[in-house]
Amino acid sequence: MSTDTSMTPDQFAELADAYGGTLERWPSEVQAAARMFCDAEPDFAQACLEEASALDQLLDLDVAAPPASALFETITASGLRRAYAPPRWAGIAAAIALMFGAGAGWTGAQMNAQPEDDVMYANAFSVLSETQTLFEDAS
Numbered sequence: 593m594s595t596d597t598s599m600t601p602d603q604f605a606e607l608a609d610a611y612g613g614t615l616e617r618w619p620s621e622v623q624a625a626a627r628m629f630c631d632a633e634p635d636f637a638q639a640c641l642e643e644a645s646a647l648d649q650l651l652d653l654d655v656a657a658p659p660a661s662a663l664f665e666t667i668t669a670s671g672l673r674r675a676y677a678p679p680r681w682a683g684i685a686a687a688i689a690l691m692f693g694a695g696a697g698w699t700g701a702q703m704n705a706q707p708e709d710d711v712m713y714a715n716a717f718s719v720l721s722e723t724q725t726l727f728e729d730a731s
């Protein structure tokens with residue numbers, strides 16, 4: 593093995609296993625170093641590339657069939673239906689929020705009653721003498 597290559601045989605074999613037997617498929621950053629290694633170690637490089645090419649050919653034989661259009665339609669329809677359907681608990685949560693809001697509003701109104709309302713009420717009926725009541729005739 594020549595010492596002027598910047599790639600080791602292990603690195604070359606690993607890249608061949610990962611990227612296949614065609615150097616053009618390899619990352620551009622390592623292509624120049626791989627070509628230099630092929631020039632320096634032609635027998636080893638050729639063996640690695642042939643082995644990787646054999647695997648590439650086997651992988652190319654396997655062609656995945658496209659999914660049936662009915663499957664695509666079913667998946668698409670179920671996704672759209674679920675995307676726009678509100679959750680089942682949304683109505684109950686809205687009713688509970690409305691009840692709590694109304695209760696809090698009523699309680700807040702009772703707590704914020706002004707004391708001058710009581711004073712005005714007392715002043716309105718203070719003209720009655722102590723002996724008279726609202727139901728008695730003043731005459």
